[in-house]
Amino acid sequence: MRFAGSALVDVHTGAPLVYTENLFIKFIDTLTQAACEALIEALGLSIKQAVTYATNAYFVCQIKPLGSQVCDFSMRLLQRPDVEYCYPEILRQRSNRTIHPNQWHLKKTLVTYQMMVDASANVEAAHALSQGENIVIAVIDDGFDLSHPEFVSPGKIVAPKNFDRRKPSDDPQPSNKHEVHGTATAGVACADGAQGASGVAPKARLMPIKLTKPIGAKAEADAFLHAANAGADIISCSWGPPEGHWADPSDPKHKRNYAMPAHTRLAIKYATTKGRNGKGCLVFFAAGNGNECMDDDGYASNPDVIAVAACNDQSRRCAYSDFGRAIWCAFPSGDEANPDPRFKPATSLPVTLGIRTADLSRDPAKKEAPSKALADCYIENFSGTSSACPGAAGVAALVLAIHPQLSGSEVRQILADCCDKIGHPDDGEAGEYDLTGHSRYYGYGRLNAFNAVRLALAKRTP
Structure with missing residues (x-):
């Protein structure tokens, strides 16, 4: 421990935050590297990291600890x-x-309730043309069970990284039994489908990047930089700032706004412009589960990312799914019962169908323990925009496998053009599509993977 600082309160959001000794500093682009380093030394700072996702940018620290004065010092x-x-x-x-x-999110199917569900993203039909071959999906999340039967095929794992450590390691495995989120999201995106659950892009490769540090950490930007430089085509992020409870409109957290720090924003810009050899990585973010407007969520509303909402087994917005101008598209996910009496199922089918995906195959605390029974390596109730986001990332992988030369902006447009317009009268004006075909609840609609790969094929072959 070098020093312990106070916990502060953000005056805009009322949320607690913690500062560190690290300072992010970016000099104007016209300075030379030598001039920047001379200034850093003259200011009594030492370089911790010269970042490569922005010009003349560094993480630095004072040679002598500043404590709470670090904020005033940075302002000067x-x-x-x-x-x-x-x-x-x-x-x-x-x-x-x-x-x-x-x-049911992959195809029209008869579920265990013995009722036909036809509210999928039409993925099974797309698999006749593409399964995401040779496309790398980076998933930034809390840990990944790389011994799971759906991730052990040869060549499946690419450039794993763990940014939770002071010195990043190549082991993104879960540290405890609570780190299950990353395995589930990766399963939705690209599980092999070898044993019990297929991802949207089962032949895509997985770049697992472990990151559980708080929002705004230096490692957050490092994770995006690693993904872009290590060959990721797509980056999926099912996390973001805190939000209000979806069923409680009086929750004060609904009114909090969170800005993305410049170092993370610059790293995402680097990935979307320099990644894929200049064609640009596709960066997906879960819209959020607060049943609130996400246009002031600096992460999902960043114009360089694709914000994904969630729709349910009845082809309507999930009760918790965030909405707003920044929503680009929707993807099927599990739902919750809405306390609003207007929100009634269109059929007798419960609105609680979840998503089947991968779960931990062993207890991380017992390194030598045998694997679970195969049936226990999966869950049936994964939901939230956490599940919708990697699903949409998987659709992008299907598109790029058909036409790898597409730019990021071209893939983004295909994802808009392929959508099915869904909705429900209870959505009101906010759910209606405008003259451009965009809805605050659904973006351009629910992704249709088969339409998406056909559009990509048409661009490749006139």
């Missing part, structure tokens, strides 16, 4: 004409985007 530096950004590393609570035989 920000007044200099040769400094573009300067602020301490601020850590906020991080929230996963999860609410809680039958992969």
